[in-house]
Amino acid sequence: MIELRKINFRYAGGTDAGGLVNIDLIIPDGQVILLCGQSGCGKTTLTRLVNGLIPNYYEGELSGEVLLDGKNISRLPLYETAKYVGSVFQNPRTQFFTVDSTSELAFGCENQGLPEEEIIQRVKSTAEQFDMDNLLGKNIFSLSGGEKQKIACASVSASNPPIIVLDEPSSNLDMSATKDLSRMIQIWKQQGKTVIIAEHRLYYLKELIDRVIYLKNGKIKKDYLASDALKLSATQQAEMGLRPFDLGAFPVTAHPVASSGSIECENFHFAYTKQRDTLDIDSLSLPQAGVIAVIGHNGAGKSTLARCLCGLEKHCKGIVNVDGKPYNRKQRLSLCYMVMQDVNHQLFTESTEEEMLISMGEPAPDKVEAVLDRLDLLRFKNRHPMALSGGQKQRVAIATALVSGRKILVLDEPTSGLDLQHMKEVADELVTIQEMGKTSLVITHDYELIVSCCTHVLHLEHGVVQEQYALDAAGLQRIQNFFIESR
Secondary structure: EEEEEEEEEEEOOOOOOOOEEEEEEEOOOOOOOEEEEOOOOOOOHHHHHHHHHHHHOOOOOEEEEEEOOOEHHHHHOOOHHHHHHEEOOOOHHHHOOOOOOHHHHHHHHOOOOHHHHHHHHHHHHHHHHHOHHHOOOOOHHOOOOHHHHHHHHHHHHHHOEEEEEEEOOOOOOOOHHHHHHHHHHHHHHHHHOEEEEOOOOOOOOOOOOOOEEEEEEEEEEEEEHHHHHHOOOHHHHHOOOOOOOHHHOOEEEEEEOOOEEEEEEEEEEEOOOOOOOOOEEEEEEOOOOEEEEEEEEOOOHHHHHHHOOOOOOOOOOEEEEEEEEEOOOOOOOOOOEEEEEOOHHHHOOOOOHHHOOOOOOOOHHHHHHHHHHHHHOOHHHHHHHHHOOHHHHHHHHHHHOOOOOEEEEEEEOOOOOOOOHHHHHHHHHHHHHHHHHOOEEEEEEOHHHHHHHOOEEEEEEEEEEEEEEEHHHHHHHHHHHHHHHHO
8 A cells, every 4th residue: 555644845946846735645555546637736746756766866855754555665775665666757768777678678577686587487478468579689779669668568567566657658659559558557457556657648548547636736636536537528627637538529620721832852761770761752742831740650750750851860861842942951950940759858058048049040038938928838937947847848848949930840749748738738839830831740649739730641651651631621530530440
């Protein structure tokens, strides 16, 4: 059993963002718990208390007790806590310790000092259980995002902790990988494990959860039985800032764009070292002044296309024609602005305001403040970007793109870790960008974002264009079939 008694926590630096206030919570053994609420509400902080990262890795003011079967976590060394709690983070790359998948599955068992024969058996049985024999012996960093997440989950499972904590585990997963994740959670539930999931995407969890803990401003506002939470109307869920439990109930809007020219891409061929072609596109026509959703399964070549388009891959010799003017790779570095999937790689300065100013040709503080206000970031203007929550950092990176003045914006999973309200704010900004005559490519697995603002869809698989279509009435039906009917 997990007990949180009179927990108050404030991160070092004097900020209340992401902190917790007067938390009392009991989680019996074997329950699947969903932690939900808007970005920065304290979900991740609560998971860090349960797995011991607070106070071992994150400094701050902590009062109260976190008990695992009566043992105070703050008094346990982290290696001891790891015997009870296994964690899977939003970005699995942050928790890998080896370079091949088999060694990664064995790592936790080896740290426990288990006999070699038992480790081998655990790796084998875990791979069979999760249907991932085909992933054994592979270089982890050659795997797709979904495959990496699968390895991270399996590695935790092989260590066999009674408690598993998941922080935004589906944020970068395609529909197939999300199904796999759901099946893993179902197996853990059948095994009687306690599973705690901090998540914004809720639809894949509705048949798995036992309780829903709704947090707001660091406080537990509601503690629902799953059956009661699932009865909430779409309006009630929206008022709470929650993504829907039923994707089919999400309102869709057609955003067709009048023909205003096209952006022509030629000779986009690229392969990473010792791999077959990741991208194989002879020609591609993108609607100018459109918001184009780039979809496809994990590993389809979506991020590679983005990097080539922006001129970030030196060995892609492609040409982009805009308004009849050709742009080579180097020229595209100043034509395009890319928000990366992992925004930690592109946040450099001491404050959110500075981050935006360095992306502008001519500094314009008034424009910075206006964009920060629209994205609900103004109160973080002077805050160090790395002190923000994952969702807040994501919005800062998007804000820098919006003020950059570039003709083409490329956003790789821009709404990963974002709640309903902030997803809608990003969608509104993309519509505004379209109205300014600029083009946005949005690489995403976020159905709600697509039907909120996108005008077109570009579907890639295995580095090849499968189809392109406008999101008119017929197009909306096609995207619904892709995301909903295929579940």
